[in-house]
Amino acid sequence: MSARPLRISAAVLVCCLAGFAVPGDLRAGTPGDSTYSLVAYIGGGLARYIVAPGGPPPGVPVEYTRTGLSGTVRVMWHPDHLLRLGLESGWASFYSYKFGTQPSGEVSLSAVPLLVVWSMNVLGVDWFVGSGYYRLNSNLDFKGTVDVQTWSLGWMAAASYTHPLSESLGLAGEVKWMNATEHADAALNIQVQLVWKLLEW
């Protein structure tokens, strides 16, 4: 599937869900009661690279690995209204490939997001959208090793369901789309997260 239909589908999904928005069950912060809180989401899981990966020139043998690990650290400010604001970082493996024969080489690409995130609880699910930058880490092992980093403009969208464990702790399952737009990299993440109310005032 090409990247364009996926991007359009994601946009339509986000817009539709926004249209159905109703005051939700805010497990960390209650709207209208002037209670503010800081909530951390910390978790990990799998990342699947879902757009066409880069590769060596045509005709060169190549073997891809498109599923890897990912982790998220997110801190959200839950004010006394629906829209929440926060920051997100973490790490995700995008893809790697082995190419060529005698000599062969290997390329791997991963990313560290640095995003401003907005979220809203709709129909009992927390919806997140974020924009900012991804720090891309590229590693090449072919006749020597090269480790290089660069920035890419990007965004993310995620849906998360939280099961409360106590007044300040919850366990969440999250599906997240990461997109480093400038370099046309995108990965779908499935993670388990610990949701922890750090502060309330």
Place this chain on the structure above:
Amino acid sequence: MRHPVLLIIAAALVSFSCRNEAEVVEPTDSSARLYEDVKPLRLGARAALEGVYRVVDGQDVFGNQVALKWSGVANGQDTAFTLSGFFGKDVAYFTAEGGSLDSTVFLHGTWRKMVNTETGLLRFVILAGNGGRQLMNPIPVIGKDSIILYGSWGNGSENPSRNLVLAYDRPLYAGKQIEVVAHRGGGRTSDLLPVSENSVEMILFTQRLGSTGIEIDVHLTKDGIPILYHDSNLNLRLTQKSGLVGPIEEYTYDQLQAVIRLIHGERIPTLQQALDAVVYRTSLRVVWLDSKPSISLKLLQQIQSEYLAKAAAIGRTLEIYIGLPSQEKVDEFLALPNHAQTPSLCELSPDIARQINARVWAPRWTLGTQNDLVAQVQSEGRLAFVWTLDVPDYVAEFISTGRFDAILSNYPSIVAYYNYVR
């Protein structure tokens, strides 16, 4: 609740608005094999066919006149010749190949407008009685309306069906020629040309756009190989997706060759490969080496000297200039042995050009035609180039009222047009 909804929609729209997906699909001519039986035109016929033509039919699309000019690319002992047409409207041009059958000339090719993505197929015929027979003469006699090209054009790969008729009006301007120096090895990748910027393929293509010279961007790889590449970083604007990112100078030449291909699949060439193509396969007369920060001017000086000698050895007219865009590069240049005799191009003030004995002074076009300064520099035996001039009206003005010896442009076809129709 309305504001959050708007915010999310706005965030989505901003995220999806970043990609430029414009593209030019190269048209393919399914009838090209019909031209296999034609005989190549002789030198005399090719020369006679060059000229400024009135557009008799098709003015609404291509404007009222066109300059026709041949170019050739050598491949061993053979040379493939291409007829180019440079229009004044919409930075349009065409390229065509063909030959004669009896006394009729058949040409086929493609047209393109650089101001947008319009392109398509094009065919011409010159009937025996419309100049074909005259072109077959050992010494053709050509005058106004003595050659008529009956042509047709179409959009994309559709069969050409709309009329384009050209009538010979006058010879190409034969006075002092302005060198048409094409940016980034002959044309930019972002202008959706069929070959990638700063590639050997672009160097071989750019004469079709009317170029008589090229500017190329020279970086140094991690292992000290000078290569052609414009940007500091590997990116999707210039290269196919590979998983490699970051500064190009972090990679060795072997690593780049193993993994990186330019947008249209070409390899990143070394400076020597590029200059080999210039010297042995084209008739380009000017090479402007734009020295990026990483490149050693001492290395450039050695390669420049080597290729000037190679060009001289085969009787080629070729100037290779080391471009000096900053005071840092000027200081580095001054430290070179024999710098005063090294052909250089100074983008700073005329005083600095004098100080380093630069062969060329090259100011930016926004400073205007500067006729007095240009005349002063030329009186000292230097040349004056202006960069980077792309707006057709300004190109016309600089050619008609200016005194520059060369114009650097991303659109060499429009510079060629205004140069030849004078």
